[in-house]
Amino acid sequence: MRRLLGNLLWLTRKEVLSVLRDWLLVGLVIYAFGPGVYFQAQSAADQVNNAAVAFVDNDRSALSRSMAEALYAPWFQAPDLIDGGQAEQLMDDDLYTFILMIPHNMAADLRAGDDVTVFLRVDATDVTQATVGANYIRAILTREKERFATSVAPVRSGPASADLVLRRAFNPTNNATWFEAISALLNWLTNLTVILTGAALIREREHGTIGHLLVMPVTPFEIATSKILANAMIVFVTFTASLLIVVRWMLDVPIAGSVPLFLTGTFLFLFAAAAIGLLLGTAVRSMAQFALLVIITVLPMMILSGGMSPVESQPQWLQYLTWFLPSRHYLSFSNAVLFRGAGLETVWPEFLLVGTLGAAFLVASLLIFRRAIGST
Numbered sequence: 127m128r129r130l131l132g133n134l135l136w137l138t139r140k141e142v143l144s145v146l147r148d149w150l151l152v153g154l155v156i157y158a159f160g161p162g163v164y165f166q167a168q169s170a171a172d173q174v175n176n177a178a179v180a181f182v183d184n185d186r187s188a189l190s191r192s193m194a195e196a197l198y199a200p201w202f203q204a205p206d207l208i209d210g211g212q213a214e215q216l217m218d219d220d221l222y223t224f225i226l227m228i229p230h231n232m233a234a235d236l237r238a239g240d241d242v243t244v245f246l247r248v249d250a251t252d253v254t255q256a257t258v259g260a261n262y263i264r265a266i267l268t269r270e271k272e273r274f275a276t277s278v279a280p281v282r283s284g285p286a287s288a289d290l291v292l293r294r295a296f297n298p299t300n301n302a303t304w305f306e307a308i309s310a311l312l313n314w315l316t317n318l319t320v321i322l323t324g325a326a327l328i329r330e331r332e333h334g335t336i337g338h339l340l341v342m343p344v345t346p347f348e349i350a351t352s353k354i355l356a357n358a359m360i361v362f363v364t365f366t367a368s369l370l371i372v373v374r375w376m377l378d379v380p381i382a383g384s385v386p387l388f389l390t391g392t393f394l395f396l397f398a399a400a401a402i403g404l405l406l407g408t409a410v411r412s413m414a415q416f417a418l419l420v421i422i423t424v425l426p427m428m429i430l431s432g433g434m435s436p437v438e439s440q441p442q443w444l445q446y447l448t449w450f451l452p453s454r455h456y457l458s459f460s461n462a463v464l465f466r467g468a469g470l471e472t473v474w475p476e477f478l479l480v481g482t483l484g485a486a487f488l489v490a491s492l493l494i495f496r497r498a499i500g501s502t
Contacts, residue, residue, distance in 0.1 A: 141356030158314040159368035167307035181205040187233035322357040323403030346499040354400040382467035398452040398484030401491040452483040
């Protein structure tokens with residue numbers, strides 16, 4: 127037992143130093159858990175952020191001024207007041223995403239009970255921002271119009287009406303940055319663990335050092351385990367730093383649940399992801415083949431696990447297959463702990479599934495690696 131632990135410690139140290147000497151891998155890890163997470167969270171596609179707006183105010187009333195003032199950060203830039211004749215040219219010059227045109231006598235017409243049409247020019251080259259931003263502006267103008275109508279006209283008695291009151295659970299401001307930050311963190315966790323573990327094995331084969339290891343008093347089990355431990359440790363340390371520094375401090379994403387519980391589940395999932403990387407590294411002979419294999423395996427795994435689209439939106443037969451993906455249960459576990467504040471008494475089934483599937487993948491990868499090394 128002492129010899130086994132000594133060999134694992136020596137081989138793990140060798141693997142860690144090997145990664146740290148590779149500046150390309152070090153740069154990839156730092157970028158992924160630093161700027162990679164930050165930029166993906168800030169560029170969340172399902173909300174408007176700092177959109178440029180121009181305002182053509184032909185009414186010059188208190189109502190039109192309140193509409194302009196209602197378009198504020200962080201969704202919109204402060205509206206620029208322009209002349210109506212400049213609208214088309216400014217839109218062609220890509221200076222504004224939205225140009226709002228207020229008609230003459232809008233406030234007077236609304237006071238008289240007449241219908242009013244407000245024109246909104248939208249640069250739809252960015253389809254998502256154009257669609258979501260137009261809905262934002264429509265809701266803002268409707269709110270200001272109703273507030274104006276209530277202030278100038280008495281409330282008429284009539285039949286009772288039912289109002290819908292909306293309360294958002296776990297994300298009351300509907301801030302997409304929260305979800306995107308965690309999603310980016312989990313995606314990079316899976317990608318880097320698979321890439322680093324597989325690349326470590328392929329690097330040994332390409333450099334010819336795998337033969338040197340085989341003539342040493344170490345077993346294939348110790349070689350494979352050390353690669354998994356070393357790369358899992360590197361990813362886990364940088365993942366934890368990114369969670370605490372980038373996600374919680376820089377992006378100000380609130381974490382409702384227990385961070386130690388989440389990190390414990392993450393540590394279990396790392397072994398499953400590293401085992402997948404070892405399997406892929408065993409199946410190929412070069413780094414180029416490994417890169418292609420990662421694309422056709424890891425990306426579908428992330429999509430099917432619910433990181434890019436809900437599992438419930440998939441065909442029923444496909445949902446059954448995703449039960450064998452550790453990433454699906456890890457993602458469910460992560461959302462429950464980080465956003466809903468769930469404890470171990472709630473998430474223990476996902477916790478157990480992540481550990482069980484991770485152990486199964488780990489055992490299978492070690493057996494296949496041992497057989498491949500034996501044939502070599």
